[in-house]
Amino acid sequence: MKRMGKDGMIRVYIVEDEKLVRRGIIGLIDWAKYGMEVVGDAGSGEEAIGFLRRESVDLLFSDMEMPGLSGIEYLKKAKETAPDIQIIVLTMHQEFELIQQALRVGVLDYITKAQIEEDNPDILMERVRKCYLEAVHKTALADRRLESDTAFVWKVGEPGGAKAAKDFLLRHGMSCEELDEGHFLLRIEGKEIPDWEGVAKESGQEEAVVVQLSQVRGLRYQELAECLNTAIAARLFRDYMPGRFLYVYVYPELKKEQGLGKEGAQSDFWMNIEFMTDDAEFREGMRQICSSVSSNEERTILFYRLNLYWAEFSGKDITQFFQEVEGFKWWYQWKEWCEGLRDMVLERVGSGGTEERVRNVQEIHRAMNYIREHMDKEISLRELLQFTGMSKSHFSKNFKQITGKTFISYLNDIRIEAAKKYLVETRQPVSWIVEQVGFGDEHYFRKVFKRDTGLSPRAFRENKSNRI
Incomplete structure (x- = not known):
């Protein structure tokens, strides 16, 4: 892989067929401020390829639409000539199809020429620099393999806390290497394993954890980073508990789990009264949610719907839901919240009971939700009797018992x-x-x-x- 210049500067080459635009791009940006230097420029794809054959370039800012060699063919040629080069595509407009094709070729990013002139150049160039350094780091990881059978990884606890975590580890003589923004590979010398609980507490990052992953000899660093952000992240979501700092996993077992795919949850299973009244049904429903819902946003929406559906029995103020669950990151938090909701529902419904009692509660609850959804229209008792399949006396008796009204x-x-x-x-x-x-x-x-x-x-x- 090509390295940056001797002084650590990122070598930049500009390609744009209009000379005035090219001069403008070079002159508008304080390249040195972002650790970059412009080592040349060209007005055609052929001229750019010739330069890449002779000189070392780290980052190419290039138009795609030029006379002669241009477009996707030109980008492919540039990558063939300089495999390690990173490319920022310059476009006049955000042409979706062309940009998608360019991204598939392997370009780093794209920016419009108007952005350079009109937007805050600091924000734009900081983004470019960050993308470039991340790409270089990822490429470097791909070329390396783990030499030991067990890997110890420090997972940062606080958002944006990577620098503070690294400084802390180095101050305490713990050799580490950054895998990505949230994970550090630790080198544990000898057989002595640190007191991870003490280390985590002293670091001031309450949710920092150490992942011990075995059977990883020969694993590429990049594969380790990907595993940390997918399979291990999913397991930590389920396993994490306050006060526990070390989590031990076996790499082949995680890969096997990942290959099985996610189990689909039964649609709206929590709308059945058995979900609240039967312990086994409740455990199974919670297991389905935990194993099948992938993102925190999806989880929040599902529990919001559950909260809304059972509000009549729980008595919870549904307008406070998002304040209640703000900051939830781990399964134990969602589980405790749902168990609390269930307790509130059971105070009204009662646990267990005969099959007839459970069925009555289910039908009355359906009627209550029907009333709420159709209150703007005329609703008759006869309509509800048809909806629930109950007789008038049976419905009235159970409705009064359950709602108190x-x-x-x-x-x-x-x-x-x-x-x-x-x-x-x-x-x-x-x-x-x-x-x-x-x-x-x-x-x-x-x-x-x-x-x-x-x-x-x-x-x-x-x-x-x-x-x-």
């Missing part, structure tokens, strides 16, 4: 709560709100609202507005 009282309460939100959050007239929440009769709405709140709709709105 009659069907009409429950429906009115749902509508009044929705009306309160409209009164506070909009300036729409009462007549409009009455229609939105499904009351139909404004006089009846005002009567029920005054009875439940002690205020007229207008007074309620004014009272809440004065508090904001």
Whole structure:
């Protein structure tokens, strides 16, 4: 692999067929500020290839559309001539198809010429420098292999804490090598293993951990880095617990797990009452979530839907959900949150029970959600009886037992709560709100609202507005 210049500068070559544009690009950027020097420039693809055959270049800034040799053919030729070169494509417009083809050839990045002139050059060039150094580092890792059977990797605990972690390790005489921004390969001399708990606590990074990975002799550094960010990251998500600092894994076993693929979770399984009332069903549902949902965003959305669906029984304020789960990174946090939700639901529903009791609760809960979703329309008891398949007396008895209210009282309460939100959050007239929440009769709405709140709709709105 070619190295940077003797003074550590990144050697840059500019290719652009319009000379004034080329001169402008060279003159607009303070190259030395980013550890770069322009070693030459050209107005055609042929001239650029000739220079690459004679001289060493680290980073090529190049247009793709020029007379003669140009486009994807030119980029391929440049990579063949100088395999270690990194290429930044200069484009006039963000042409999606052309850029996609260029990325497949192996270019580092692309920028528009307008960005150089109009955007903050510091942000632009810092991005270019970071991408270049990461690519060089990745290439260097690909050429090296682990020489021992066991690898110890320090996983940084705090976002952006890589530099602080490295400084700490070096200060304490622990030889290390950065694999990527979040992982350091540690060289453990001799047979003495450090007190990892003490090291992690002293570092000030509460969630820093050490991964001990065995059977890795001959593994490429790049493969180790990829494993840390995929298979090991997934295992750590499931295994991590506060106060535990060392996690031991076997590389072939992780590879085998990864090859099995993810198991798909059954759609909306948590909408069944058995998920809350039966211990085995709950454990199986949680196992499915843990093993099948890949990103934290997907997990957050799934638990939000679960929280919303069971809010009637849990009594939780659904508007506080995102504050509750803010900062969740590990499975134990999600598991504890869901167990707490389940406890709240079981206080209302009760655990276990006969098959008939479970079925009744399930049907009443379906009816409650149906009412909430259709409160803006006229809902009759007959409609709910058809929806649940229950007789009138059976439905009324179970509805009162579970909700503590009659069907009409429950429906009115749902509508009044929705009306309160409209009164506070909009300036729409009462007549409009009455229609939105499904009351139909404004006089009846005002009567029920005054009875439940002690205020007229207008007074309620004014009272809440004065508090904001």
